[in-house]
Amino acid sequence: RTPTFTITPSETKTATPSRTPTPTLTPTQAAPSISRFDASPDSVVRGGQVTLTWEIDADQIIVELQNKNLVTLDVYSLPPPAGTLTVTLPDVIQDLAVFSLTARRGGETVSVDRGVEVDCEFPWFFDGDAALINTLAGCPISVPIRSNGAYQAFETGYMIFTPNFNRVYVLYAGNNSGSYVYEFPKVTSAPLPDSPPGNLFEPEAEFRGVWLDSDAPTTRDWEDEIGFGLTPSIQTTIQTQNEGGTDALYIGTGTGFVFRLVTNPQQPNTGIWEKLR
Numbered sequence: 583r584t585p586t587f588t589i590t591p592s593e594t595k596t597a598t599p600s601r602t603p604t605p606t607l608t609p610t611q612a613a614p615s616i617s618r619f620d621a622s623p624d625s626v627v628r629g630g631q632v633t634l635t636w637e638i639d640a641d642q643i644i645v646e647l648q649n650k651n652l653v654t655l656d657v658y659s660l661p662p663p664a665g666t667l668t669v670t671l672p673d674v675i676q677d678l679a680v681f682s683l684t685a686r687r688g689g690e691t692v693s694v695d696r697g698v699e700v701d702c703e704f705p706w707f708f709d710g711d712a713a714l715i716n717t718l719a720g721c722p723i724s725v726p727i728r729s730n731g732a733y734q735a736f737e738t739g740y741m742i743f744t745p746n747f748n749r750v751y752v753l754y755a756g757n758n759s760g761s762y763v764y765e766f767p768k769v770t771s772a773p774l775p776d777s778p779p780g781n782l783f784e785p786e787a788e789f790r791g792v793w794l795d796s797d798a799p800t801t802r803d804w805e806d807e808i809g810f811g812l813t814p815s816i817q818t819t820i821q822t823q824n825e826g827g828t829d830a831l832y833i834g835t836g837t838g839f840v841f842r843l844v845t846n847p848q849q850p851n852t853g854i855w856e857k858l859r
Contacts, residue, residue: 737809
């Protein structure tokens with residue numbers, strides 16, 4: 583036999599790899615940075631002015647003005663990279679104003695806060711009582727007015743004599759609970775229609791005339807409205823201050839009591855009162 587030939591396969595060509603393009607590098611933006619952010623002065627009176635100064639590397643600068651509870655009251659957009667801005671604080675800010683700055687660039691932010699103490703122009707006569715001051719909405723409109731007056735506690739109320747105003751303030755908690763009235767004092771030694779029980783006292787000096795000759799706004803006699811004295815009349819230093827923006831008058835006695843009286847605009851000799859301490 584004649585042998586058959588086996589065909590030898592031809593070689594398969596190897597593909598030459600194509601070049602993979604090298605990606606171009608995207609430059610990374612620098613993060614925002616704060617070189618300087620100041621709020622001066624460190625302390626102002628209520629409604630005063632604060633100057634902000636900044637040096638900041640960022641695309642956007644926002645400042646929020648906040649109260650002591652970090653509630654935002656206003657927002658300012660500051661131009662980068664540097665500058666100054668004078669801000670007048672609203673009267674509602676007391677104790678502390680906070681300027682919270684946020685600088686942005688791209689998706690990154692950096693923040694910083696600056697605090698400014700806010701004080702009343704005039705101190706309250708109970709300035710050492712921080713808990714009491716924190717309950718107030720306003721500031722006194724002047725320094726305290728001091729006088730050598732008198733004070734007497736009654737069964738259901740108080741009487742306070744302020745010589746500077748020539749008034750007796752009668753604070754009572756009877757049928758018209760929480761009202762008060764003031765009248766010009768009448769000094770008398772006239773006898774009372776009824777004698778107080780053994781553990782109580784007669785109204786004295788300026789209080790006696792009002793107690794005897796005047797009626798409460800409820801039309802009742804003061805004897806029926808506030809009763810007899812729990813103590814004798816006490817000669818003491820009386821201090822008074824009015825609160826700005828309100829009809830409130832604060833009266834303090836040398837015994838440590840502080841009262842707040844708010845007048846009725848329709849009837850200036852009446853109003854409501856509360857004992858603060």
